[in-house]
Amino acid sequence: MDPRTTVINKRLEQIKRIIAVSSGKGGVGKSLVATTIALALSRRGYKVGLFDLDFTSPSTHLIMGAKNVQLKEDKGLVPPVVNGLTYMSLVYFSGDQAIPLRGADVSNALIELLAVTQWGELDFLVIDMPPGIGDAVLDLMRLVKRIEFLIVTTPSRLAFETVKKQVRLLQDVNVPIIGIVENMKVDRAKNIEVETEKLGLKFLAEIPYDTQVEEAIGNVTRLYDTTIGKRITKRSCISYNWIIRFPFIVNARWNKT
């Protein structure tokens, strides 16, 4: 048997909340939302980890401008602190090379990192997920007992139709969903908000399309000044209202099972 899965929840036991930022569709801004949420929580004084699980196209290191950072070995792998976040990504091992992985390889790499990463004590671990509802989503649902999902979509019906399928999948097995963020909004249409409520979920925020985001990539200070940065970091916005003040749903899942 593969012994690694037996220690995964032990590795995560000192983490209070584990939040997977996910979307059924690619290109909706998951990595930016995940990174900004993690930075916002860290700015509020919480101990936060960021785990880039988008193996085939990791980008959180680029968003944060992480350079020359190295892991430490101490009874496993100890991630370095980057911009205040305990940060783990497969790019430490792949560098600039492409990582052409098939499903079983994605699972194996994910299990390896979950089994050997020594996160220590954290208030939040934010996970930047790969797009879709493939191996990484299924593995996290299977292996990480206290996982919660935060879903990102765009106003596009193409994105939201896929998001709906993902939501149903998670709801069918009682995995907690914090809510849905509508990113890259270009008008005032309320259809995503209405549809989100029909799914029985919280509509967390709408984030207007922001042309400044591209210029802020690699510079965390500038990222805070973008629309996405402001929407997520301000006290009245996502990180405060919907993550910090949202501890109860985790218990709901485990009381049911």
Next chain:
Amino acid sequence: MHEWALAEAVITAAQEIAEKEKLREIREVNIKIGELQQVEQDILRFALSQLKLSSFKNTKFHIEKAKTTLKCRVCGNIWLFSKSKLDEDIAEAIHFVPEVAHSYIKCTKCDSPDFEISEGRGVWLENVIGVR
């Protein structure tokens, strides 16, 4: 000391098997380590001896090395992994996460990175032998 984390996984898994099978004593734990991950056998053995619980008091840990077989999905070529052909940094990256081999190793016949690791990936618990 990445081997410690893997040793801890072996001990936890063996303990779970012992509990499930209601073993009061574990006599043998048989482990295979795939060449691809380049686990240091001595460090793994030392970590196992340090981590073992009371139910492992008289346990013998047998560690067997396994060759890594790679099979190209494009042309069907089968070949054996060899660490000696890799730079030190690349070998270390593969040691930590064997799947990154796909970033650095290519089929020896057609140069495709689309291959499967047929055998000998990493640490594997073959079986646990004990007394009920």
